[in-house]
Amino acid sequence: MENFSYYDSGAHAPLSEKTLAKFCQGWHPPTLQEITQFLVKLHLTSYEAGMLVGVSQDVFSDYLSGERQIAYAEWRLLLIYAGVVKPDLFRDRHFIESA
16 A cells, blocks of 8 residues: 655645555545545646546536545546556456455
8 A cells, every 4th residue: 555645734735545556445425525625736637637537617617616526446546647556457367356
């Protein structure tokens, strides 16, 4: 499991381990606060974040307002783009065989 704490201020909590986990390892979606703080730290707008993961600004804004829950694949892609986690699917294939 990656150990990542990118917040440089005591005012912000780091991302939880469950938020950083792979889907097959008990992933939990990030809180609205975690998504917002993540975007602020990366200097991304909802439009830019949406374009990175293939959704419209309106959809991403719904994630920030709590109207929708961000999908695992979209969140994981943001983490990969930010360098928080590595795209290591092919090194960890056991989850495919156990499905």
